[in-house]
Amino acid sequence: MRASRLLSALLLLSARGRLTARQLADELEVSVRTVYRDMAALHAAGIPLYGDAGPAGGYQLLAGYRTRLTGLTAGEAEALFLTGLPGPAAELGLGAVAAAAQLKLQAALPAELRRRAAGLFERFHLDAPGWYSDGDRSAFLAPVAAAVWEQRVLRIRYRRWRAPTDVERTIEPYGIVLKAGRWYLVAAAARAGAAGPDGDEAARTYRVNQILDLTVLDERFERPDFDLAGYWAGHVARFRAGLYRDEAVIRLSPAGRRRLTELMSADVCAAVTRTGGPPDPDGWITATVPIESRIHAETEFLKLGAEVEVLGPADLRDRLAATARALAARYG
Structure with a gap:
């Protein structure tokens, strides 16, 4: 417990600079007396740490000092590895990038955490799609993801449920969501102020594997202050509310x-x-x-x-x- 607290204190000082004993105590949820003991322990361990008294005083690391500690506990390192889903990353065209990032993270971890994190792959496997489907497959997922990142306007031919089923849209892609093995594109009608597909300006949800044809235009758009997670939460709530009639x-x-x-x-x-x-x-x-x-x-x-x-x-x-x-x- 104390070792974890000492690491947290060191990382706080590294990230924020000078902090008073009271500020450290509030952050670490301990008493000021405990902070005094912790600072003495860090100094005794050879950390270039000094403290100044007075109203403008506080504890500070020697200028230029950088810790190589990641601050990750064993559980945090394991959780971080569990967040990496190689299947979805590969579908987005990021498989090689994700693998490289994972290797770099492994190299940066201390030996014991590296051993524990590596053991995750032997003991846990995350399979996002449901039992009766392998999830969506779409040749357009990677270019859609690139357009989202590069803020490029898309022209798509899309198949929807109601008539007319096949429609054309020119859209500004805001984000992509993976839900139960299915990929969804959240986008708005292109050109600021233009009416959306059904006469409004709101963002809409498109199933990526229902895109029949796609053209990435040279035109770029200015992404608004759009909360993708908030939009999706509202979308799911509206879907569930209207589901049972x-x-x-x-x-x-x-x-x-x-x-x-x-x-x-x-x-x-x-x-x-x-x-x-x-x-x-x-x-x-x-x-x-x-x-x-x-x-x-x-x-x-x-x-x-x-x-x-x-x-x-x-x-x-x-x-x-x-x-x-x-x-x-x-x-x-």
């Missing part, structure tokens, strides 16, 4: 409840827990769950087979009954 009343068997967490969303599972009544003599429960649409709900409930019964809405129950009859005819 209706409800269904269902009966679930004990086997259906056990499979629920594997096959249904967290919101549906939470609704079953929240609204599910006591089991009947056969162990079935009745619950009210959110649904997106009749078509989507039919597909989702079919995953549970005969372990779920939809009681309402009536048209959703009719859809499932018709599908069940068709399946029985097909396999009967």
Whole structure:
């Protein structure tokens, strides 16, 4: 504990210059008396450190002194290595750069931390995409990433869900987001003040693998003060808020409840827990769950087979009954 505190004090002085005992105590969350002892210990260890008394005094490192210590604890070094995902870096065209940076970081670490960090690759593997998909593949990801970095205007041909499906856009790319193995481009309509794709000036989200064609223009744009993380958090919140537009009343068997967490969303599972009544003599429960649409709900409930019964809405129950009859005819 004390060794970590001494390193922190040394790094604070190296980064900020002169600091009083009170300032160091506040930063390190210790008493002033403890700071006095720590400064004496650093001086005894040969660190070129001196202190001046008086209102303008404080502790300071000798001019020109630079520590080679990284200040990383074992846990911090391990966490830093865990943040490097070689797959996404390679897809962005940064695989070689990421590998080189990792080698430099390894070389800069003390031997013990280097050994522990290297052991991470033998014990942990991060796989971002889901089970049923390897994630997006797009030939345009690397040029999109370069355009984001170089602030170049893009002209794209893009396929969207609603008609007309194939559209052309001239956009200013602000950033890229990787979500569950899928790459998204956040961009606004080109030219300041120009209306966006649907008549506004707001940034929009584009699925990178739905870009059919792309041209990087010579024109550069001035990136606004855009908070990518804040925009994405709002985008996710709006998506989730508009996701479920209706409800269904269902009966679930004990086997259906056990499979629920594997096959249904967290919101549906939470609704079953929240609204599910006591089991009947056969162990079935009745619950009210959110649904997106009749078509989507039919597909989702079919995953549970005969372990779920939809009681309402009536048209959703009719859809499932018709599908069940068709399946029985097909396999009967």
